[in-house]
Amino acid sequence: MKKILKKVSLFLGLAMLLTACGPASSEGKSADTSKFPEVIENEGDAIDGSTQTLKVALISDSPFKGILHPFLYSDNNDWMLMQNTMAGAFPIDDELKLITNDKTTPINLSFDQKAKTATLEINPDFKWSNGDTVTTDDIIKTYEITANQDFIIASKSPRFNSDLKNVEGIVEYNQKKADKISGLERVSDSKLIIHFKEFTPSILWGGGIISEFSNAKQVEGIPMAKLFESDAIRKKPLSYGPYQITKVVPGESVTYVANEHYIYGAPKVKNLEIKILPVSQTVASIKAGDFDIYLNIGADVYNDLKDLTNIKLAGHQELYMSYMGFKLGKWDSAANKVVVDPNAKMADVNLRQAMGYAIDKDSIGEKFYYGLRGRATGPVVPLYGKLHDESIKGYEYDLDKAKKLLDDAGYKDTDNDGLRENPKGEKLTINVASMSGTELSEPLAQYYLQQFKEIGLDAKLVDGRLLDINNFYDRVEADDPGIDVFFAAFGMASNPDPSSLYGAEAPFNMQRYTSEKLESALKKIASNESLDDKVRLEAYHEFEKALNDEAPMIPMLFSYVYLPVNNRVKQYKFLVSDDGSHWGWNDIELTAEKPLPFEAK
Structure with missing residues (x-):
């Protein structure tokens, strides 16, 4: 009952704040991201790591799938198990390009x-x-x-x-x-x-x-x-990273031991364990000093962590974007291409744009993610530098514009129930898929539904509830006909070419949408003509404009990622690119026998 009341209270607070006049103020709660270091240093002498275990929490309410191959995986939890332990063939530079002509790299x-x-x-x-x-x-x-x-x-x-x-x-x-x-x-x-x-x-x-x-x-x-x-993928895959897997408890934990043959030297801490930690236990666990490193930390708990003295927070901009996607077709697995359905429920661009304008993304990022997330203006993240078109403002909060788009497109309330019918006068119900995962997941989903209702749209959660991450992606990838709209996110690769997310032959094109203008821009990006910096810049900006205009998806939030590191870790580098030192988890040293708990003064 307490958990239910907490969620109801959170939703009411969210709804009241986000439906107030104008963007909400930060009230001094926002993170000053400029103060997040990429490198953490702690005092103390390193102890012998040959008998020690580096303890890592992977924060998630869903079990990991267990595809333990650092290229073939498709689930973020699986990648988190491998990113710092089993991967690293190609380091990247500060432009996110592959490092070339360097004999010290793998x-x-x-x-x-x-x-x-x-x-x-x-x-x-x-x-x-x-x-x-x-x-x-x-x-x-x-x-x-x-x-x-x-x-x-x-x-x-x-x-x-x-x-x-x-x-x-x-x-x-x-x-x-x-x-x-x-x-x-x-x-x-x-x-x-x-x-x-x-x-x-x-x-x-x-x-x-x-x-x-x-x-x-x-x-x-x-x-x-x-x-x-196979066991080669599920149980004991060989590794060329700093650690190798010795035991897998499916969906729950992975145990590793040092790879003595690692190219940059065997890890200084011999043993490693990564465990799934439920979202609701995050803050209590950090205070108790249960783990050394907390992966996949939610921005929503930042305010509970910022003053803790047993951890330090590293951070940087993230190759990440959350978005609202619209199901506009199917994936043809035999032909390996998208097939657009012109009769899809969400086929009308005016309907999609209206839903984009209905959500106050600025206030969500500022008020409930403490400034660690901000409104995404387009599909190219700021970390890609000039390729990100600053002139595109995306879908700013504007209920009047949303309502006018629907009015002009023929979405009218013909039976006076407060909800719009489609242009044919038929009942319109939009089925929305949204994931569980954080304390904010449910109130945010309810806020989205409320905002859609505010512009006269009848929107309901698929199955009447949030979906766990595995069920969500299984159904979105399978083009479940019961899903019309979905709220998702992706971490992007260092390669800024968006073809793998939006191209006609891209399985990750979850909207199942393509168009002549969009495909033309993508082909220009991929052409050898775009080896010229000016042409490449033009091509990316053409792509961003086409996606913004056609709205097969609505960019929601960009993100600043942070990482809590316990004070018994002597040094930690949380870098986007290789700084030349080839730093990795093999370099981690510990200064105490156990992670340090928080001691209130």
Whole structure:
């Protein structure tokens, strides 16, 4: 009962604040993000880590899926289990491009734009956790898995996208017209040349270059349709990162041990455990000193953490955007493309735009995320620099404009019940899918429904409730006909090319929408003409304008991510790009036997 009352109270507070006149003020609660350091330093001498365990919480109300492969995963919880432990083949620079011509990196990468190639030379110290050196066979095998149609269908993999299709011969391999990918030239065990059909700007950020690899020997003989069920993916995948997995409790925890063969040196703390921590327990756990690091922390608890003295908060801008998506078609898995339905319930752009104007995103970010989130003005995040078009203002809160759009488009209340019918005079009910996950999830979802009702739209939650993350994405990806609108988010890759999220051949295009104007802008972005900085800038801005005008989705919030780190961690670097030190979790040292609890003064 207390939990129910808390949620009701939170919703009422949210509704009152967000329906007040104008944007809400911060009342001194907002985070000063400029004060978040990227590097945390704590005093004290490091203790012997050979018997110690680094304790990490992964904050989530949903179990992880357990696809423990750092390229083939599709769930953010799974990625959190691997990002700092099993990945890291290609570091990125401060422009988010792949670092090239550096023999200290795991893969020494070089490009030849004229020849339309990328050359990968494997560092001899880049080894798997069993001591074997990473080879070109491992890289080639990962391409073959990703392009295998049996694997794509069985796993519903979104990885075989337009960037990968730019590799010579990979489409023929996918269609089983060839038994190997002709564009992968194996020069030796340690050298691979990738031949592209066109050398596009996307390649500089990793487009068409598989970023993490499978161990070819470990997956040999496993039927592609069964790969996701195998021990090689689920239980004990080999790793070339700082840690290797020793035990998996499905959906709950993963235990690791140091990879003694890690390229930048074995971890100083031998053992590691990452556990799922329910959202509701976050603040109490941090105060108690249960863990050293808290991944996936919600902005909504910032105010409870900012004054705690047993932790420090690192932070930076995030490659992240939340959005409101509209289901406008289906995914054709046989043809690997989007099929737009002109008769979809949400097909009218005026209806979509009206819903965008109905939500006060500025106040949501300021009041309830303490300034750690702000209104997203377009689909290109500010971290991408000039590619982000500052002239586009997106969908600012404007109820009058929302109502006028609906009026002009013929959405009228014909039976005087306060709710609009569609232009044909038929009852209109919009089914909205929204995820559980934080204390704000339910009140925010109710606020959205309230705002839609404010402009005369009858909107209801799918199944009458919030959906857990796994159920939500399973149904959105499957184009569940019971979903018309969905609220989701994605973390973006360092590659700013939006084709993998909005292209006609992109499985991650969850709206299932494409248009001539949108596809033209995406093709221009991907063309070799956009190797010219001016042309590339024009192409991105054309894309942003097309998406803003056509509104297959409404950008909601950009984000500033922060990370609570317990004071027993001597140093932690929370970086977007490699600062040249190749810092990783192998460098973590501890100054006490246990994480430190908060002691109130």
